[in-house]
Amino acid sequence: MTEEVAGYFKMLSEPVRLHMLGSICSEGAATIGELTERLGLCQSVVSRHMKLMTEHGVVCKKIENGRTLYYFADDCLCSICAPVVEKIRARAAEQSRLL
Amino acid sequence: MTEEVAGYFKMLSEPVRLHMLGSICSEGAATIGELTERLGLCQSVVSRHMKLMTEHGVVCKKIENGRTLYYFADDCLCSICAPVVEKIRARAAEQSRLL
DNA sequence: TGTCTATATGCGTATATTGCGATATGCACA
DNA sequence: TGTGCATATCGCAATATACGCATATAGACA
Numbered sequence: 001m002t003e004e005v006a007g008y009f010k011m012l013s014e015p016v017r018l019h020m021l022g023s024i025c026s027e028g029a030a031t032i033g034e035l036t037e038r039l040g041l042c043q044s045v046v047s048r049h050m051k052l053m054t055e056h057g058v059v060c061k062k063i064e065n066g067r068t069l070y071y072f073a074d075d076c077l078c079s080i081c082a083p084v085v086e087k088i089r090a091r092a093a094e095q096s097r098l099l
Numbered sequence: 100m101t102e103e104v105a106g107y108f109k110m111l112s113e114p115v116r117l118h119m120l121g122s123i124c125s126e127g128a129a130t131i132g133e134l135t136e137r138l139g140l141c142q143s144v145v146s147r148h149m150k151l152m153t154e155h156g157v158v159c160k161k162i163e164n165g166r167t168l169y170y171f172a173d174d175c176l177c178s179i180c181a182p183v184v185e186k187i188r189a190r191a192a193e194q195s196r197l198l
Numbered sequence: 199t200g201t202c203t204a205t206a207t208g209c210g211t212a213t214a215t216t217g218c219g220a221t222a223t224g225c226a227c228a
Numbered sequence: 229t230g231t232g233c234a235t236a237t238c239g240c241a242a243t244a245t246a247c248g249c250a251t252a253t254a255g256a257c258a
Contacts (some may be wrong), residue, residue, distance in 0.1 A: 002121070004187045005180065006114040013109035018101045024234055042218050047236055057190050066226065068235070079182045080106065087175050088103045091156050131205060141248055146206055165256065
């Protein structure tokens with residue numbers, strides 16, 4: 001089980017992937033091409049990252065009007081990221097308070 | 100912010116580190132030496148991992164009776180790991196249901 | 199102060215992962 | 229069936245990180 005959990009966290013440990021998730025979150029479901037454009041990355045890179053995230057069940061893909069759309073699988077990610085963000089914020093506040 | 104969040108997840112993305120956290124969780128606060136023995140690892144490896152986790156505020160260290168004890172900083176980790184474990188369990192159950 | 203134990207750090211090696219370019223595959227449509 | 233576009237995969241170079249060994253540092257105590 002530890003391996004799986006670690007793998008899940010590793011999947012979330014790359015800024016580029018978080019950017020992709022953030023883009024889908026703020027601008028909605030997207031194709032590989034759209035994400036490639038949004039993030040200014042190579043198409044092959046985007047494809048590989050999305051594949052990894054699909055394998056971990058964070059995103060799903062479906063074909064709609066001939067477009068391969070990637071979208072959030074569920075709102076699980078929110079409950080995972082929220083406490084992390086809160087933790088980081090709290091620590092940053094604590095740091096600045098000490099100065 | 101993305102960088103910090105990714106860094107936090109990266110810190111949690113190593114099975115060995117999760118084992119250390121699990122050991123502290125189940126057997127209580129421990130010294131580097133104790134963790135080294137529990138996990139059968141090199142002492143330098145344990146020291147470095149604990150340092151990283153300390154920097155991320157997951158664990159704290161304090162000196163007690165001349166022993167440098169590492170313990171959980173807060174219960175934040177629980178609220179982060181729980182949904183991940185649940186997610187993985189749900190996916191595994193779904194997988195086996197399909198077979 | 200000197201010694202002993204515990205912890206931290208520097209260094210080299212092995213491995214994994216990223217990003218890019220090139221290519222292959224898949225799919226819609228003429 | 230053949231063409232064109234979108235996505236996936238392969239190969240490679242660069243980078244990051246873990247591990248173990250050796251060594252440095254820190255703290256307790258005679």
